[in-house]
Every structure is written in C-alpha cells, then in structure tokens.
Amino acid sequence: MNLVKMVVLAVAVFVMLSSCAVGYSGSTNSTELNVWSVENQPMAEQLAAVFKEMESLKCEQTTLWKQQKALTQMQNTSQEKRAEEEVAGTHVLSYGPMKMNDDEEDLRRRGDPCYHYTILDQAWRATNATTKFKVCDRHSKWKGWYRLFYKGMSLQMPERCVPVDKCGTHSPLWLAGPHPKMKDGIVTRRVCGHWKKNCCAFKSTPIQVKKCKGNYYVYKFTQPSACYLAYCADVNTIVCGRCSRDQTCVSRDKINWRCKRNRRKFSKKIHFFASYPDQLSGKVNRIKYSKVLVNVGRAFNRRTGVFKAPVNGIYQFFFSTQTGRTGAKTDLWLVVNRYWVAVSHTHVSRLSTVGSLSMYMTFLRRGAIVYVTHNCGRSWANSASTTITFGGSLLVQMR
Ligand SMILES: *[C@@H]1O[C@H](CO)[C@@H](O)[C@H](O)[C@H]1NC(C)=O
Numbered sequence: 001m002n003l004v005k006m007v008v009l010a011v012a013v014f015v016m017l018s019s020c021a022v023g024y025s026g027s028t029n030s031t032e033l034n035v036w037s038v039e040n041q042p043m044a045e046q047l048a049a050v051f052k053e054m055e056s057l058k059c060e061q062t063t064l065w066k067q068q069k070a071l072t073q074m075q076n077t078s079q080e081k082r083a084e085e086e087v088a089g090t091h092v093l094s095y096g097p098m099k100m101n102d103d104e105e106d107l108r109r110r111g112d113p114c115y116h117y118t119i120l121d122q123a124w125r126a127t128n129a130t131t132k133f134k135v136c137d138r139h140s141k142w143k144g145w146y147r148l149f150y151k152g153m154s155l156q157m158p159e160r161c162v163p164v165d166k167c168g169t170h171s172p173l174w175l176a177g178p179h180p181k182m183k184d185g186i187v188t189r190r191v192c193g194h195w196k197k198n199c200c201a202f203k204s205t206p207i208q209v210k211k212c213k214g215n216y217y218v219y220k221f222t223q224p225s226a227c228y229l230a231y232c233a234d235v236n237t238i239v240c241g242r243c244s245r246d247q248t249c250v251s252r253d254k255i256n257w258r259c260k261r262n263r264r265k266f267s268k269k270i271h272f273f274a275s276y277p278d279q280l281s282g283k284v285n286r287i288k289y290s291k292v293l294v295n296v297g298r299a300f301n302r303r304t305g306v307f308k309a310p311v312n313g314i315y316q317f318f319f320s321t322q323t324g325r326t327g328a329k330t331d332l333w334l335v336v337n338r339y340w341v342a343v344s345h346t347h348v349s350r351l352s353t354v355g356s357l358s359m360y361m362t363f364l365r366r367g368a369i370v371y372v373t374h375n376c377g378r379s380w381a382n383s384a385s386t387t388i389t390f391g392g393s394l395l396v397q398m399r
C-alpha cells in the first residue's frame with residue numbers, strides 16, 4: 001500500500017473512530033476534529049489504533065468487495081432460479097415481485113395438464129389383474145390427458161416389463177423409460193407391449209408424460225399401434241400416491257417402490273435473539289449477550305456474544321439499546337468480519353432516555369463473524385427490560 005492511500009484510509013478511520021466524540025450527525029468538520037484530538041488520548045496512541053484498524057481493513061475491504069460482487073451474481077442467478085422453480089412448482093421462499101397473483105396463477109393452470117386430466121379408474125388395468133375378456137385400447141377414443149387410479153388410489157404406469165395377459169389385455173403396455181422429474185416438464189416416452197417373451201414386441205405409439213405437484217403423473221395416451229394392447233396401471237406404485245410433498249417415490253428394481261425424503265439443500269433455519277441483562281458504559285469490545293431467548297440452528301454463542309454464519313446466504317440483523325444519562329452520546333456498532341458496518345447512535349441532551357434500534361442486511365459467506373460492540377456512552381438494561389438486544393435470521397440460503 002502506498003503512502004497516499006494510507007493517509008486517505010487513516011483519515012477515514014480517524015473520522016469513524018472520532019464519530020463518538022463529535023457526534024454522528026455529519027459534523028465531521030476540521031475544528032471539531034481538532035477539538036477531539038486535543039481533548040482525548042495522545043496522538044501516538046490513537047495512530048497506533050488507526051494503523052491496527054487499517055491492517056484489518058486492508059483485507060476486509062478486499063473481502064467485502066468480493067462479497068459485493070458475489071452478491072450481485074447471486075441475486076442474478078437466484079432470480080433466474082426462482083423463475084425456474086416457480087414453473088416447476090417446488091416450494092421456495094420467494095419475495096416481492098416474483099410472487100404471482102391469482103390471475104397469473106389461473107392463467108398458468110389453464111394450460112397445465114396437471115389441472116386438466118381425465119380420471120382413468122379401471123381395476124382391470126392393474127398389473128396384477130387377469131381378466132377373461134381382453135380389452136384393446138385401440139378401440140378407445142383418446143383425448144387430452146389422463147391420470148391413472150386403482151379403486152380411487154392414485155398410481156402410475158409400470159416402468160418394467162409386465163407379464164402377458166395382465167392389465168386386462170393380451171399384451172400389456174409399459175413405459176420404456178423413467179417417469180420425468182418436475183423440472184423436466186412434459187416429456188415423450190416410448191411405450192412397449194410384451195408378447196411372446198419379448199418385452200418390446202410391440203413398439204407402440206409414444207406418449208407424453210408430466211409429473212405434477214403431489215407426486216402423481218398425467219399421461220397423454222394415444223391409440224396403440226395394434227390389438228390387443230392396453231395401458232397398464234402398476235399396483236406396486238400405489239404407495240407413491242401417498243408420498244408427501246417433500247418426498248419422492250423411488251425404486252431400484254422398478255418393482256418395489258417407496259417414498260424417500262428429498263435432500264434438503266436450501267432449508268437451513270437460523271434465527272437468534274439475545275439480550276444483555278445489565279447496564280453498559282464506555283467501551284465494551286464485544287457485548288456478551290448472555291440471555292438467549294431464541295437460538296435456532298445454534299449459530300449464536302452466548303459465551304462470546306459472537307454469531308457465526310453456518311452457511312452462505314442473506315442474513316438480517318438487528319440490535320438495540322436504551323441510553324440513559326443526560327448528555328451522553330452512545331454508539332453501538334454492528335461488526336461483520338471485524339468491519340464496522342452499522343451504528344446505533346443516540347445523543348440525549350436533556351434529562352431523558354431514548355431507545356434505539358438498528359437493522360442491517362447483508363450477504364455472508366459461511367464462517368463470517370458478527371457481533372456488536374459498545375463503542376461509547378451508556379446503555380441501560382436490567383434482567384427483565386430486554387433493551388440491549390441483538391438478533392438475526394438467515395433469510396435465504398445460497399450456494
Ligand atoms: C463546524 O465548525 C464551525 C466553526 O468553524 C462551527 O461553527 C460549526 O458549528 C461546525 N459545524 C457543525 C455541524 O458542528
């Protein structure tokens with residue numbers, strides 16, 4: 001770092017450090033700075049502090065700059081992602097303009113086969129059903145989308161070769177390919193008919209398939225290529241209809257199915273709220289908020305007063321105080337990675353007290369350190385007042 005930069009930084013830090021003495025309301029005029037330097041500790045001591053602060057600033061500013069850049073990128077990608085996920089219909093916390101209103105939701109549903117299908121509840125279609133009379137789906141008029149049921153229970157087409165003479169027909173039709181995922185939207189799949197030891201003796205007309213919210217599928221059935229072919233309903237997949245929203249139906253052998261909990265990547269919950277139950281005066285480097293009221297995710301350490309970000313994401317913090325003592329200027333600073341980012345300033349000129357609350361929102365990387373410093377003045381609290389507080393939440397988790 002060259003000398004000019006150093007001086008500029010030194011002045012900046014100097015102003016910041018002196019804000020307590022001169023008041024924070026923009027009065028950074030040179031007269032007052034002079035007054036401050038005369039009134040307070042020797043210059044040498046102050047400069048030592050300034051240079052010490054600079055050292056951390058030097059690297060913190062690089063970090064902050066990187067964070068800023070990352071945040072812009074995150075916002076861009078998260079917006080895209082959100083748009084994607086909105087279409088896919090998964091549950092993602094969405095804020096502000098991304099939320100669709102009812103009209104838009106209606107419009108979206110209007111063309112969505114997940115909301116417009118015909119129920120096909122025919123027990124003879126079951127993979128375990130053997131009937132005397134055989135059906136040929138070629139004789140049916142197929143129109144639009146269908147959802148398969150077995151006696152009122154939602155199920156899906158088999159993804160495996162079904163023995164002949166099942167599903168109420170000679171050659172049962174099964175899906176030659178995996179069911180799509182939500183994000184795949186509508187896909188086209190080949191359909192096979194089993195006959196004479198050949199699982200795909202009949203390569204029937206391909207059909208379209210879509211996965212819907214609530215673990216079910218809709219199929220756009222068409223006339224099969226020959227007789228006697230019929231679409232099957234796999235009774236082994238009845239269990240899939242009972243999977244909850246945060247589960248997916250899985251199977252290794254396509255015979256035995258079970259509900260499996262989805263990997264929860266972006267659902268970490270972090271919330272904390274703590275108070276300092278006593279009075280504070282003068283400089284307290286790190287307030288040790290010992291009375292912890294909420295600590296979901298255990299990211300706040302009551303022993304040290306430090307919050308440590310457990311994941312990357314956007315966090316929101318708040319901190320409050322109540323100042324007493326006439327004439328006292330009280331400054332509390334929120335410190336992020338040892339960088340002072342937000343102040344809660346009060347200056348009580350008469351015989352009165354004032355409460356003060358400040359908030360701050362930022363992107364943090366995993367491992368970031370956040371605490372509150374009592375820079376100067378007096379703060380009042382007792383064990384029941386909850387006046388000197390510090391809290392925060394993870395709003396959105398990010399990669
Ligand atoms: C700045 O200094 C002048 C004297 O030079 C003083 O009159 C004035 O009040 C100061 N400004 C503020 C905002 O304190």
Ligand SMILES: *[C@@H]1O[C@H](CO)[C@@H](O)[C@H](O)[C@H]1NC(C)=O
Pocket residue numbers: 072073076
């Ligand atoms: C974010 O998107 C805007 C336009 O939507 C673009 O101008 C900007 O360059 C993007 N920023 C990054 C970091 O990708």
Ligand SMILES: *[C@@H]1O[C@H](CO)[C@@H](O)[C@H](O)[C@H]1NC(C)=O
Pocket residue numbers: 126128129130235
């Ligand atoms: C077919 O499976 C269903 C569901 O498991 C069962 O209720 C039914 O009894 C079975 N039918 C035959 C003929 O095995």
